[in-house]
């Protein structure tokens with residue numbers, strides 16, 4: 001497939017890509033709410049960067065700032081190396097897809113997708129795209145997104161997933177160097193979400209453009225991101241490769257926000273010990289405890305069947321915890337005594353301030 005957009009270095013490159021977007025010391029207050037409390041972040045060029053965090057942590061505000069729809073109170077924003085902090089939205093090579101897709105209801109799919117190009121043609125008669133070019137570019141993105149058979153429908157005649165693809169098509173037909181997606185999957189039902197996630201990843205690979213996506217769904221974030229940024233109360237808690245953040249969370253917030261069921265935590269000797277529910281093994285009293293392994297006891301309160309396994313919820317002297325059991329293991333039942341061991345290499349330790357201990 002020929003790249004529709006100027007190619008950027010791929011996330012699989014070994015050398016770290018230069019940042020496409022950089023925020024330095026960005027703050028933003030709304031009335032008495034400090035939405036962004038000094039944000040420093042970098043979006044690697046060509047990456048699929050996902051910004052994730054609890055509701056209200058400032059994700060959408062960051063996206064709107066990158067798009068030029070909001071301005072920082074202080075700090076700087078650079079795109080492709082240029083300081084664009086004071087530059088208007090129209091002067092940035094950026095396209096944004098909104099959460100509600102914001103399609104024009106009275107226009108057909110074709111009309112919606114070609115709208116920006118037709119506007120360009122009208123305003124820049126000499127340099128803007130001609131009628132044939134517009135038709136060719138609309139055809140190209142419709143083929144890419146499987147919209148060929150829907151060109152003459154209006155948004156009301158489309159499913160949620162089809163509307164989302166039209167919104168994506170409308171954004172990429174302009175060939176922006178940077179594509180911003182605000183909660184793009186939130187209007188879709190769970191089954192469509194899985195295919196839409198794959199669709200966005202494919203689109204990102206084929207376009208080779210930098211894509212920044214905002215979500216509050218950690219599963220979506222882990223499964224889609226080539227670069228992950230976890231936000232907490234208006235600041236960046238941690239950023240990097242999703243696997244790295246999952247395996248080595250820098251603090252308790254990142255540790256418990258990423259992964260389901262969430263990480264179990266127990267206080268022992270002034271240290272908080274964390275372990276992921278899938279890393280524990282149910283053991284009997286006759287089993288030896290491997291050197292350095294963590295041992296936790298409890299009574300099974302309830303079990304939840306998940307299809308390929310079960311989640312056993314337990315309560316014990318060290319607090320409550322969840323154990324993931326897979327097919328083939330001997331499953332615990334409510335009322336059973338649970339004795340769980342966790343290998344030393346799978347333990348996380350946090351200090352009183354919540355930060356990861358070495």
Ligand SMILES: Nc1ncnc2c1ncn2[C@@H]1O[C@H](COP(=O)(O)OP(=O)(O)OP(=O)(O)O)[C@@H](O)[C@H]1O
Pocket residue numbers: 030031033034035053054055056057058059060061062215216
């Ligand atoms: N226009 C506004 N006026 C007043 N407060 C605002 C405005 N926009 C955002 N805020 C506040 O700023 C904070 C950050 O909002 P933002 O929308 O960026 O969070 P978010 O992480 O995207 O949340 P969500 O996941 O719920 O969409 C919130 O406390 C929000 O209430």
